[in-house]
Amino acid sequence: MTAITENSIPVTARNTKDEMIAFGLMTALLLVVPLTGVYPFFVMQALCFALLACAFNLLIGYGGLLSFGHAMFLGTAGYITAHALKVWGLTPELAILVGTAGAAGLGIVTGVVAIRRQGIYFSMITLALSQLLYFIYLQTPFTHGEDGIQGIPQGHLFGIFNLANPTILYYVVLAGFLFGFLLIFRTINSPFGEVLKAIRENEQRAISLGYKTDQYKLLAYILSGTLAGFAGSLKVFVAQNASLTDVHWTMSGEIVLMTLVGGLGTVFGPVVGAFVIIAMQQYLAGFGQWVTVIQGVIFVVCVLTFRRGVVGEIAHHFRRSL
DSSP, X not given: OOOOBTTBOOOOHHHHHHHHHHHHHHHHHHHTHHHHTOOHHHHHHHHHHHHXXXXXXXXXXXXXXXXXOTHHHHHHHHHHXXXXXXXXXXXXXXXXXXXXXXXXXXXXXXXXXXXXXXXXXXXXXXXXXXXXXXXXXXXXXXXXXXXXXXXXXXXXXXXXXXXXXXXXXXXXXXXXXXXXXXXXXXXXXXXXXXXXXXXXXXXHHHHHTTOOHHHHHHHHHHHHHHHHHHHHHHHHHHHSOBOGGGXXXXXXXXXXXXXXXXXXXOSSHHHHHHHHHHHXXXXXXXXXXXXXXXXXXXXXXXXHHOTTHHHHHHHHHHHHHO
């Protein structure tokens, strides 16, 4: 069963081939970044947020579920990973595993509560749960409140790769991003992904065909939250801290912004959107609080002129020219 709308077309061999070519080009460009003299911290940070935006896009772009609380997965996994590294003394790979597992567990608990509602009610529940966790983390001793967890040791991945080396850390983060991206790509191009698209387009019709839509939506929610947590665990090694900023509702807003600017429901849109937003924050930092205003203006312009997002408009143009 394949859902077709103005902004979505059925998966074909040609579409998949084009996307794999684009993936190869993206991978090649990212592999040579350390050789170009580009500030590696900026690219690593952008990769973490790109994976986060891709995970969010899996939920809203293909499942039709708008979550205003995805920052809770990013922040929770970050706190757990940071605590595991600094206090428990776990190795990087185990810390990432524990942090990601924590996000998955949070996805199960919050998903069971939120998935029973639809539309704006689902969005408000996820926002409320995220803010609840924010105030819990503000008071919980292990998060150190507003100070956060600082000076996190990076360690050696698998006892071999020294993550204190910026180049090695970059390729580890890149490998994590590519793994998550391919997992999402495989999911949306699988029978499970096709059912999600059908639920997005017409849930009642999907129910009439015998699909237990709540189960599909819950699985998509958990997978999205788990991958968002994986991005949060990787981000800890880049920033070497875990703070309340990653749990705040404004972070969830930035995730939505990245996805919409790049292209909702497109494979590469969230990646482009994440790089655009992180680049703005990086290179417009001199404007102080005006960065938020500039982001708002750009968002309004994109919504008015690029209704499908940057990648969505490009893809639409090429489909019309064929």
